[in-house]
Amino acid sequence: MRKWLSGVCALGLVATTGTADAETFKIGLIASYTGAFATWGTQFQNAIEAFQSVHGKSVKGPKGETIDVQLVYRDAASAGADKAKQLAEELVLREKVSMLAGFELSPHAMSVADISKQAKVPIVVMNAATASITRGSPYYVRTSLTIPQWSQAIGKWAAENGIKKVYTITSDYAPGHDAETYFHKSFKAAGGEIVGADRTALRETNFAVYMEKALQAKPDAVYMFQPGGSPSISFVKAFSERGLKQAGIKLLGNGEFAELYLPHFSDDVIGTISVNHYTETNSRPENKQMRDQLTKLFGEKGVTDIASVAAWDGMTLIYGALRQNGASADGLKYIDAMKGKTIASPRGPIMIDPEERDIIQNIYIRRIEKVGGKLQNVDIATIPMVKDPWKIDNPAKSN
């Protein structure tokens, strides 16, 4: 029996008169719709549906032929990497998809490297942020971010903006380690001093002790990296409760302060400075178009986030590659079409690094303020076109 999810993009319901030669290009999207990471699947899918309702469900190929772009959605269920791999195999072998996309978690994205090489299937990574992923196969392209892009940018910015001493409190998992490493590195390189560093358990919500240690160390700022949701909300609460905010210590963060999460914070969060590659309220026309379309289709649930923008830009890349190569080209041809591509993204200008197939993009420093009675991120600095620092530190071995 066909999974009902695959019916979402039911082509063939539309009359196809005069397009008897229409070809179909299938893309398999793997993301979690259930479990701890359930928001990702919906956010990806909503953005893709919004994109298709603006740009159409088909593109014209190089010979003027019509190519129907069909998405097949699969639930990775917040499970282990083997689940994602199994879904990828099923999509490639049974559904005959020509491309894979999605992947909110790094282990999921990494698990399909071999499949992509064997089946010559390009993979558009729409979130998984471990820097090394794109080195795993020549078929990877990433439209999201790498953690070092964030943490290096804010480390340097802090040192250049009057912050001399920082205490870092990061979550004890791979992205947290990346954040800590690159913050320390860039902050010290720009003349700053790290006065203390703690790593906390992954789902910690009792931060009193860490706040006490940070308070005693008398830093100018605390740098945090915590998973979005209850750990970061508890963190900000403890920060204010313990008197760090009153002592004039600044709070520096990352994606914890996305618009999606802001309504769940109390006003203690005002003044927090965070780094991101997408400021949801930016006034670019591309952003307005995406947000308006999502609101039109999904109402209040159409809030955009980094998942939406990565999916939107991923679709832009895919449509571009199809226009150039048609529906039945070799996998690497699509990758070649994406290399070096620049896009006016809703987040700002982006480029796909021609060597690394990873994203090069503006990084924004924002401060949380109350605008019209609502908490909102307001851009205070832009670092233009940042390449993944990890790749600069770890040049590819020529082989």
Next chain:
Amino acid sequence: MLSFALTVLLDGISYGMVLFIISVGLTVTMGLMRVINLAHGSFAMIGGYVAGYLTQQGTDFFLALFLAAVAAGLLGALCEVTVIRPLYRKGELAQVLLTIGIVFVVTALITEIFGAFPYRVEFPVYLTQPVDIGFRTYPAYRLFLILVGGIIALVLWFLIEGSLYGAKLRAAVDNSRMARAVGMNVNLLFTATFIVGTALAGLGGAIGAGILSLEPSYALKYVVLFLVVVIVGGEGSFKGSFVAAMALGIIDTIGKYFVAAAAPYLLYAAVFALLLWRPQGILPPKSLA
């Protein structure tokens, strides 16, 4: 140095108080009827969400706490009569399976009603600020936890040591067959205790929301901590659960101060050591000692 030691102590005790308020009901009912109730955390979570909802609507904080306890107690009563009671003689596996099932049902319901994001209890402004306590400034919220926990411990102490209800309760925990034989209605006693226990859990979930933050996975995430308090303290031992909650709160705090990297393991290592030393718990009731 002294002020540092006092800070560690205050941090540890305030955390321990939350564990105590939530767990004390579980320890007494487990000691009394030997029912393994993994759903206990759900009542704390329900109390927390009720208080969160009411305070977000502008209800007075203390009224919201009271209603949170009442709501958890009422649901506790309902649950005891319909679900727990038939389980008394069913053996431990059935109890574990059924009560863990309740956890999943409550988690799904909470997600459906309130969403998957963390949920906020609006504390009064004066509880969200630090206050001057002589040698330093300290979060008012944590002092409030210590105060409330202390009052509850004292009230329970007088109730259990000084009242007829307490005498019956102790008798039933120590030897429930003999208590039945002399004509005590142990089932009624159990129901009453279960209600008080779940009401306290609801209260604990509400006032402890600043430390054990509310989210749909709360009931599953923290139930291990609550069970640890019960087992370390000694099943059925009110005093034991108090001592155990304080000890765990302080050990966890000291661990985070001095060996932050090992803190998550230190707590369980301590539990392991304590149980090797006193397998029946720190202060087990007479029936087990």
